[in-house]
Amino acid sequence: xxxxxxxxxxxxxxxxxxxxxxxxxxxxxxxxxxxxxxxxxxxxxxxxxxxxxxxxxxxxxxxxxxxxxxxxxxxxxxxxxxxxxxxxxxxxxxxxxxxxxxxxxxxxxxxxxxxxxxxxxxxxxxxxxxxxxxxxxxxxxxxxxxxxxxxxxxxxxxxxxxxxxxxxxxxxxxxxxxxxxxxxxxxxxxxxxxxxxxxxxxxxxxxxxxxxxxxxxxxxxxxxxxxxxxxxxxxxxxxxxxxxxxxxxxxxxxxxxxxxxxxxxxxxxxxxxxxxxxxxxxxxxxxxxxxxxxxxxxxxxxxxxxxxxxxxxxxxxxxxxxx
Amino acid sequence: xxxxxxxxxxxxxxxxxxxxxxxxxxxxxxxxxxxxxxxxxxxxxxxxxxxxxxxxxxxxxxxxxxxxxxxxxxxxxxxxxxxxxxxxxxxxxxxxxxxxxxxxxxxxxxxxxxxxxxxxxxxxxxxxxxxxxxxxxxxxxxxxxxxxxxxxxxxxxxxxxxxxxxxxxxxxxxxxxxxxxxxxxxxxxxxxxxxxxxxxxxxxxxxxxxxxxxxxxxxxxxxxxxxxxxxxxxxxxxxxxxxxxxxxxxxxxxxxxxxxxxxxxxxxxxxxxxxxxxxxxxxxxxxxxxxxxxxxxxxxxxx
Numbered sequence: 001x002x003x004x005x006x007x008x009x010x011x012x013x014x015x016x017x018x019x020x021x022x023x024x025x026x027x028x029x030x031x032x033x034x035x036x037x038x039x040x041x042x043x044x045x046x047x048x049x050x051x052x053x054x055x056x057x058x059x060x061x062x063x064x065x066x067x068x069x070x071x072x073x074x075x076x077x078x079x080x081x082x083x084x085x086x087x088x089x090x091x092x093x094x095x096x097x098x099x100x101x102x103x104x105x106x107x108x109x110x111x112x113x114x115x116x117x118x119x120x121x122x123x124x125x126x127x128x129x130x131x132x133x134x135x136x137x138x139x140x141x142x143x144x145x146x147x148x149x150x151x152x153x154x155x156x157x158x159x160x161x162x163x164x165x166x167x168x169x170x171x172x173x174x175x176x177x178x179x180x181x182x183x184x185x186x187x188x189x190x191x192x193x194x195x196x197x198x199x200x201x202x203x204x205x206x207x208x209x210x211x212x213x214x215x216x217x218x219x220x221x222x223x224x225x226x227x228x229x230x231x232x233x234x235x236x237x238x239x240x241x242x243x244x245x246x247x248x249x250x251x252x253x254x255x256x257x258x259x260x261x262x263x264x265x266x267x268x269x270x271x272x273x274x275x276x277x278x279x280x281x282x283x284x285x286x287x288x289x290x291x292x293x294x295x296x297x298x299x300x301x302x303x304x305x306x307x308x309x310x311x312x313x314x315x316x317x318x319x320x321x322x323x
Numbered sequence: 324x325x326x327x328x329x330x331x332x333x334x335x336x337x338x339x340x341x342x343x344x345x346x347x348x349x350x351x352x353x354x355x356x357x358x359x360x361x362x363x364x365x366x367x368x369x370x371x372x373x374x375x376x377x378x379x380x381x382x383x384x385x386x387x388x389x390x391x392x393x394x395x396x397x398x399x400x401x402x403x404x405x406x407x408x409x410x411x412x413x414x415x416x417x418x419x420x421x422x423x424x425x426x427x428x429x430x431x432x433x434x435x436x437x438x439x440x441x442x443x444x445x446x447x448x449x450x451x452x453x454x455x456x457x458x459x460x461x462x463x464x465x466x467x468x469x470x471x472x473x474x475x476x477x478x479x480x481x482x483x484x485x486x487x488x489x490x491x492x493x494x495x496x497x498x499x500x501x502x503x504x505x506x507x508x509x510x511x512x513x514x515x516x517x518x519x520x521x522x523x524x525x526x527x528x529x530x531x532x533x534x535x536x537x538x539x540x541x542x543x544x545x546x547x548x549x550x551x552x553x554x555x556x557x558x559x560x561x562x563x564x565x566x567x568x569x570x571x572x573x574x575x576x577x578x579x580x581x582x583x584x585x586x587x588x589x590x591x592x593x594x595x596x597x598x599x600x601x602x603x604x605x606x607x608x609x610x611x612x613x614x615x616x617x618x619x620x621x622x623x624x625x626x
Contacts, residue, residue: 007442007446008443011441011446012438023464027464027468033475105352115349117613120609124602124606128577129580136362136366136595137362141375142375252621259466280564304468315463316459
């Protein structure tokens, strides 16, 4: 309707300028750093020099050393593996538990409505605080989770196992009641993923509740009249209808999980023995805590950028092709 | 009893047991969600000697809040534990830092995002679609990539004779990289939902572009802008990686949580109290934008 061509650019301009400065600039700078030997302890020598004779480029200062170093660094490889498993566990748990919550709370009823309101609660807890609170609750001496897991899960299972063991058929070892959750390599990673799941499953449930609400109730009604039971309705009707939303949510959560950092710092500190050192955490250690090697940190973060770009492309194509 | 009534009894029994199962599932979900928050709240009001146990028998106290907000925390703790005494710090400056950084971030980001969102929604210009998708993808850039170059840059840039590293301004600048793209997408959603007829009518009546924007459209999308502001505030309040690397000694509350840990480990009663201080304002804000959280998190991808 309106003709003035310059108007939108005036409106978009300032925001665009700031986004370019705060995202494109660091992306280019980090790429540039990644080809250099650049440690915070020494003044860096950059390939591009602005001398009296204009711009000079010293090609000998550029190298791929940081990248080749990454793939021969067992700790970086370890962080790739940790991030991979953390992502797999946290995404699977978040989506499955989120789906479970959504299906349970979907219907009316007072308790259902109350639970729906509560779903927003974990959103108010910052990731850093989440890490601390889980660490506190998992403490082997005075943690409430440690107590509950022992009383409600480990003991009943052990009681069952003792009965089975009483029969002279098999001998199954009992589960230890004194597992130090954050001191065990597997459990530390699992609990890190659980803390992430605690934050995300309720939000993902909210997303599914919204999507379920937009499905025509008649479809479920028709399935019920045709004699389908609850499980059949869930697997044959609900799941297929939710498929596009599940895909988008899974992709989005994957992207967030790949960037895991906050809780690693506050909950496990990367330990025990690097078992929870995600890529982001390791980059932070190299760049800002231990060797202060900005060049190497930049190279590793660029490897992360490449992985995330692939995921982001998948995500955007999922979202855009939805209709 | 006829076969018919037996069948009915069985089905009603099954229905009832399903009801019981459903209620149990709901209670389990509620416990799963609430327990960590509840336990934090309980620990925050426990006296120090009871905090390191799972006991629920204690006389509630505000002592822990007093400790984290007083300079005398060193002395109070020295009596019981010398090493612990060293870590006590007044957290009030950190609360202030968080408020200033988050507040300034939205004061800068929201007006700019509103103008941009309006243009993206209402004008078709070269690159409109491409730019929007590009803005969407900037949220997938890992924060660490943004932090590294700004860390080295802010070490050298000085404002008022002080390097930008470890200042509120420095943190506000890097916060833009995450807040602006979000805000643009959120607000664009609200502008899109606004019917264009009112603006058409104003145009026919002779209003120019800016008159329409400021006097017709902006007042109408104000609720949406408010929601986006709250969302942006929560994002920068809860932000940790930038606060740690760029904010540094200027500790925001998220980083100040770490100061409750010392040679003897974390003082959980103080951590819990500080945690509540961090959480409670965001809690109310989150309730306020409850209906928009899903849209905000997914930028409207799930509807």
